[in-house]
Amino acid sequence: MLRRTEWLGRYLLGRKVLRCLSAHTEVPAESLTGRQIRRAFCKGKHIFIEFDGDCYLHNHLLMRGKWKKLDGNQLFLPDDAWLGLYVGPYTICNLNGQLLKLVGQEELAAKLASLGPDAMSRPYPADEIRAALAATLCSKECNDPKGERQTEGIQNLPNLSLTFN
Secondary structure: OHHHHHHHHHHHHOOOOOOEEEEEOOHHHHHOOEEEEEEEEEOOOOEEEEEEEOOEEEEEOOOOOOEEEEOOOOOOOOEEEEEEEEEEEEEEEEEEOEEEEEHHHHHHHHHHOOOOOOOOOOOHHHHHHHHHHHHHHHHHHHOOOOOOOOOOHHHHHHHHHHHHH
């Protein structure tokens, strides 16, 4: 996702949305038309595009989604497009978006907090990820004090220290 976010930033950063086409009700086209694009960033596999006015587009591509650059202003979106941002010489389209939602600052903060540590961030947050994994395992064991259920992934604990070191 980091490379895709950098690609989006290269084509969108600092540009104004001259026309927005949306095939998805969670992103009304008129809400993005005329807005300046401040940045594109990701946390894990979630992509966020920040617009002026503290407006954010939240996208998760899942298995089939992608972003594509089409030359010029598109009269109609391609069949599989959820969103088209015309920014001058080209239109950036979200195809098969899977999750595409317009959110404000508060909803963005809540979403980022719910995602936990970002395994793709630099520097790599190994200690934070180890702590989150340990807390998850503890909570599963604490919810099953008699050990009646098998704790998922417990056999992989020795491998975690090799992976994160």
